[in-house]
Amino acid sequence: MKLLLLGKTGQLGWELQRALAPLGTLVALDRHEGGDLSDNDRLAATVQRVAPDVIVNAAAYTAVDKAESDAAAARQINAAAVGLLAAQARATGALLVHYSTDYVFDGSGDQPRDESAATGPLSVYGRTKLEGEQLIAEQGVDALVLRTSWVYAARGGNFAKTMLRLAAEREQLKVVADQVGAPTGADLLADISAHMIRGALADRSLCGTYHAVASGETNWHQYAQHVLRRAAAKGVALKVQPDQVEAIPTSAYPVPAPRPLNSRLDNRRLQSRFGLVLPQWQTGVDRMLDEIL
């Protein structure tokens, strides 16, 4: 079996290189190796040349605020290129694996959303990611679409690392406390993906959209405090102590792209259909911190 992985250098792409390797022959590409999602013609030529049984797309335009003023590029990478991959997979019978986000929702309410909940993105990033999902659905291709949230990894940029940096540099740290969700490790997502690919290749009726997040919930402020407590316990020098991180409302942290307040995703469909247990979010965060600190 041959797998094509796009976006191999991202948080998730890096972990997928590890997790997908035992499944077959893995061709992992970055944007400079024929895997550029801003160039549909080259991308199509790459897929045809590799002729994979499974296409795994970990590439995306993930700069949420920048996307507000760069919508054409975000739409090309998060939607148009995804539509092309879906068409190619459909034409060849390949399985498509793709990742989406909690930001496809409007964040209203205080309950976890399941896969059938109405979408309503608030930002260009969220809208273009939803368009990518819709293009996959329109093709009617065999696909696994994993909606996840608040991704972190030992390698790459993420909120936890930003907090460690800012708490070491600054005298004061203010973090929003009214956006709720679940930090999800790229390593967990990659392992889940490998498991799901095996399952879906054996039984294509398992294809579909899944909320793939760690269990439990937190908010960005509590998450920041958790990260800093762990760092302080390991003797990392911090200018801002965990208890000094100020909790603020979203309205006090103006940014170009609105974020959903309620990012809770219900992961029961994934757990029951694939026989998985998704660990509490702290498990993976602590492991990542042990690795990087």
Ligand SMILES: NC(=O)C1=CN([C@@H]2O[C@H](COP(=O)(O)OP(=O)(O)OC[C@H]3O[C@@H](n4cnc5c(N)ncnc54)[C@H](OP(=O)(O)O)[C@@H]3O)[C@@H](O)[C@H]2O)C=CC1
């Ligand atoms: N990060 C998060 O918090 C969340 C992410 N997701 C989704 O999960 C998936 C993986 O995200 P994550 O690993 O965190 O993202 P990263 O930002 O860590 O990585 C994104 C990857 O996409 C690549 N990329 C960007 N533009 C192009 C392009 N034009 N052609 C080819 N590759 C490109 C980047 O390459 P380069 O390094 O060269 O720029 C990088 O390898 C994405 O679909 C994302 O939308 C969902 C929810 C939360």
Ligand SMILES: Cc1cn([C@H]2C[C@H](O)[C@@H](COP(=O)(O)OP(=O)(O)O[C@H]3O[C@@H](C)C(=O)[C@@H](O)[C@H]3O)O2)c(=O)[nH]c1=O
């Ligand atoms: C750096 C910082 C951020 N914040 C806020 C801003 C925002 O509301 C929240 C998270 O900040 P970030 O900008 O790091 O996170 P953001 O880029 O919005 O993260 C999102 O990325 C995309 C790719 C996704 O798909 C989402 O699931 C989510 O992980 O914390 C503070 O309150 N204080 C701070 O000092």
